[in-house]
Amino acid sequence: MDLSDELAFVSRPAEVHRNAAVDLRFLRDGSLVVVGSTSSARLTGARDELEGLVEVWSTLHGGTSRSVSDRLGMSEPDADHALGILWQAGALAATAQGATPAERFWLARDPAGDGRRPVCRVVTNDAVVRDVATDCLERSGFTVGADNADVALWLGGELDEPDGGPVLLASAHESSARIGPVFDDSPMSPCFRCFRALAKDLGASPRAASRRSWQVTVALAVQRLTSLVLHYQAGHVKNTVTEVSLAQGTRSVHATVDPDCRQCLERMGCAGTGADDEVVRYELGTYELGTEAGDAMPVGEPMPRYRPALGYRQEALDSAPAGTPLHRARLVGRAATGANPSEPHRRLTPSGGDLRSCDAFYILPAGGTGGSVTVGLCPPDAAAEVHEREVACPEPSIKGLLDGADAALVLVADLRRNARKYGSFGIKLALLETGCALANAAARAAALGWHVEAREGVHSSVELRALLGLTSPHEFITCVARMRTDRGRREVET
Amino acid sequence: MSSATGGKPSGMVRAMGGSDIDDRDFERVEVAAAHTLDTMRRRRTVRSLTSDVAVPLRTLVAVTSDISAQVAGLPLAVLFLAANVEGLAPGWYRLDGDDSFVPVSAKLEYVTESWPNANGPAIQLVLAMDLRSIGAPEYGALAIRAGRAVMGGWMTGLDAGLQGAILAENSIARWTRLIGAKPFELRPIVSLSMSLPSGREGE
Numbered sequence: 030m031d032l033s034d035e036l037a038f039v040s041r042p043a044e045v046h047r048n049a050a051v052d053l054r055f056l057r058d059g060s061l062v063v064v065g066s067t068s069s070a071r072l073t074g075a076r077d078e079l080e081g082l083v084e085v086w087s088t089l090h091g092g093t094s095r096s097v098s099d100r101l102g103m104s105e106p107d108a109d110h111a112l113g114i115l116w117q118a119g120a121l122a123a124t125a126q127g128a129t130p131a132e133r134f135w136l137a138r139d140p141a142g143d144g145r146r147p148v149c150r151v152v153t154n155d156a157v158v159r160d161v162a163t164d165c166l167e168r169s170g171f172t173v174g175a176d177n178a179d180v181a182l183w184l185g186g187e188l189d190e191p192d193g194g195p196v197l198l199a200s201a202h203e204s205s206a207r208i209g210p211v212f213d214d215s216p217m218s219p220c221f222r223c224f225r226a227l228a229k230d231l232g233a234s235p236r237a238a239s240r241r242s243w244q245v246t247v248a249l250a251v252q253r254l255t256s257l258v259l260h261y262q263a264g265h266v267k268n269t270v271t272e273v274s275l276a277q278g279t280r281s282v283h284a285t286v287d288p289d290c291r292q293c294l295e296r297m298g299c300a301g302t303g304a305d306d307e308v309v310r311y312e313l314g315t316y317e318l319g320t321e322a323g324d325a326m327p328v329g330e331p332m333p334r335y336r337p338a339l340g341y342r343q344e345a346l347d348s349a350p351a352g353t354p355l356h357r358a359r360l361v362g363r364a365a366t367g368a369n370p371s372e373p374h375r376r377l378t379p380s381g382g383d384l385r386s387c388d389a390f391y392i393l394p395a396g397g398t399g400g401s402v403t404v405g406l407c408p409p410d411a412a413a414e415v416h417e418r419e420v421a422c423p424e425p426s427i428k429g430l431l432d433g434a435d436a437a438l439v440l441v442a443d444l445r446r447n448a449r450k451y452g453s454f455g456i457k458l459a460l461l462e463t464g465c466a467l468a469n470a471a472a473r474a475a476a477l478g479w480h481v482e483a484r485e486g487v488h489s490s491v492e493l494r495a496l497l498g499l500t501s502p503h504e505f506i507t508c509v510a511r512m513r514t515d516r517g518r519r520e521v522e523t
Numbered sequence: 524m525s526s527a528t529g530g531k532p533s534g535m536v537r538a539m540g541g542s543d544i545d546d547r548d549f550e551r552v553e554v555a556a557a558h559t560l561d562t563m564r565r566r567r568t569v570r571s572l573t574s575d576v577a578v579p580l581r582t583l584v585a586v587t588s589d590i591s592a593q594v595a596g597l598p599l600a601v602l603f604l605a606a607n608v609e610g611l612a613p614g615w616y617r618l619d620g621d622d623s624f625v626p627v628s629a630k631l632e633y634v635t636e637s638w639p640n641a642n643g644p645a646i647q648l649v650l651a652m653d654l655r656s657i658g659a660p661e662y663g664a665l666a667i668r669a670g671r672a673v674m675g676g677w678m679t680g681l682d683a684g685l686q687g688a689i690l691a692e693n694s695i696a697r698w699t700r701l702i703g704a705k706p707f708e709l710r711p712i713v714s715l716s717m718s719l720p721s722g723r724e725g726e
């Protein structure tokens with residue numbers, strides 16, 4: 030597990046939040062995708078965030094990078110700057126990945142300096158989207174036309190969304206082609222057949238046109254830039270789109286489709302596209318987040334804090350006698366997650382956006398003769414109860430964790446809770462919140478007569494994840510700690 | 524005030540991304556004696572801060588000492604803006620290895636853009652990651668340690684009557700301009716802003 034893995038989760042479409050200023054998607058194949066939002070209110074932050082992420086990415090990969098702002102001589106935040114940032118970042122990424130000069134041409138602002146205006150074809154079935162995109166592209170140095178196009182953008186649109194605008198569904202140029210889902214509205218993506226025809230028409234290689242090609246394209250920058258232009262120029266224009274409501278599991282979506290294209294309808298789940306279609310399998314696998322159906326929880330709804338299916342049962346905090354290790358562990362766990370029994374609305378730990386990304390688990394011997402352990406979960410929003418289960422005969426590594434300790438404390442960050450609002454910035458928030466939780470836990474433990482020995486950092490123990498019942502790839506064990514009796518430190522608080 | 528001893532955590536590098544539980548990876552988390560449940564309950568995020576009331580130097584020293592002890596030996600730099608601290612000229616300082624304050628810049632600007640210049644908290648303390656000496660394995664562990672350190676510092680500040688807020692930081696360009704660092708050397712990761720109450724506090 031390294032930073033790239035930590036960040037890789039944001040490549041999942043469902044994790045992309047509409048308000049994320051800039052996301053760099055670190056993909057598992059080592060490539061880097063730049064996605065930018067150019068909402069002017071956050072442009073300065075976007076610039077900073079992008080620079081920071083490029084800088085970290087460069088550090089991780091042993092490369093070097095320079096200040097994007099310095100390169101561009103930026104001083105005022107405007108759309109051109111945002112586009113320049115994104116293009117430059119794309120060029121950085123492409124250069125590091127060994128992209129050809131022809132590819133880099135599309136990733137940076139005319140690095141060859143020949144002054145040629147690239148020709149861009151816009152494919153959309155919506156007149157407003159076309160107008161906005163055309164205006165934006167021309168302002169950005171493209172010529173819009175169908176003949177001899179260098180790059181094609183397939184755009185959809187949901188113009189009645191507050192953050193709506195033309196949405197890039199697919200893009201293609203001579204060396205690269207990509208099809209959605211790029212963002213969380215992936216059902217709007219064109220069908221594979223239509224996309225392939227478009228890509229082939231643009232001269233993309235058969236390989237590029239036959240599978241998703243994760244490459245940075247200038248189209249990603251344009252996608253959000255058009256959103257900006259739409260927002261400020263088109264205002265509240267409503268799109269007249271065909272809306273189709275359908276259910277994917279427990280998730281309802283509204284999608285924009287071409288009603289004349291049967292393939293588009295089929296691909297959205299209205300009819301069987303065929304499970305053997307490789308692209309469909311790939312996209313569904315990417316989109317559905319495995320079997321956990323994370324999409325079933327729309328943004329804004331509370332996340333599940335415990336999992337009854339795994340055998341956790343709700344326990345009143347005081348159901349264990351005061352002063353016992355179990356009672357102390359419950360108090361420490363509750364302090365870690367910030368639950369405040371005296372004032373439930375005021376948490377003991379800060380949390381970015383009050384999204385409470387950190388859960389605390391405690392583990393201690395159950396007290397029986399079978400060597401079983403009690404595993405407890407302290408949700409951050411429950412002050413009066415905990416959730417516990419007993420697990421018999423844990424793995425040796427778990428026994429080792431408890432060796433000589435009264436109890437263990439495990440902090441788990443659910444990155445999904447933050448990423449939904451903050452994008453990749455949520456990773457930093459989750460890590461910082463883990464640190465705050467640990468500080469609180471240590472303070473509370475000390476008051477109860479324990480000292481804490483901690484191991485900070487992402488921990489990938491399969492045994493420990495199984496013991497806690499962690500099944501989501503977005504839940505990271507960020508700290509493991511032992512709690513031992515600290516005799517004579519101070520009078521024990523109960 | 525603080526009994527924290529810190530020290531370079533030898534297990535820090537191993538800790539990131541491991542799957543085995545190794546005794547050597549665990550390090551004791553020292554806690555200031557005054558940090559009790561009562562301290563924790565008094566914590567409240569207050570963002571409307573002003574520098575109207577000067578913070579005693581000894582209070583600043585208590586906070587910085589606590590944080591310094593938590594990050595000693597790690598590639599985490601501690602810098603702070605003293606906007607109104609008794610006996611300290613306004614400006615940015617860097618906490619040196621021996622906990623002395625080294626002037627960095629006389630600019631009276633906050634990293635966080637929440638406050639206009641010269642009208643924000645009396646102290647803004649920033650933990651910055653030294654990117655020249657870290658890579659992927661250390662990033663997560665260092666960020667966690669930074670959170671732990673500022674939380675401890677906040678509790679120490681609470682005990683001294685300060686109020687404030689922890690804010691995750693991402694303002695690379697602003698930060699670079701403020702302290703004159705090279706763009707990709709020190710990356711701010713979290714800030715702790717604190718002031719003494721002046722009657723204008725609020726959530």
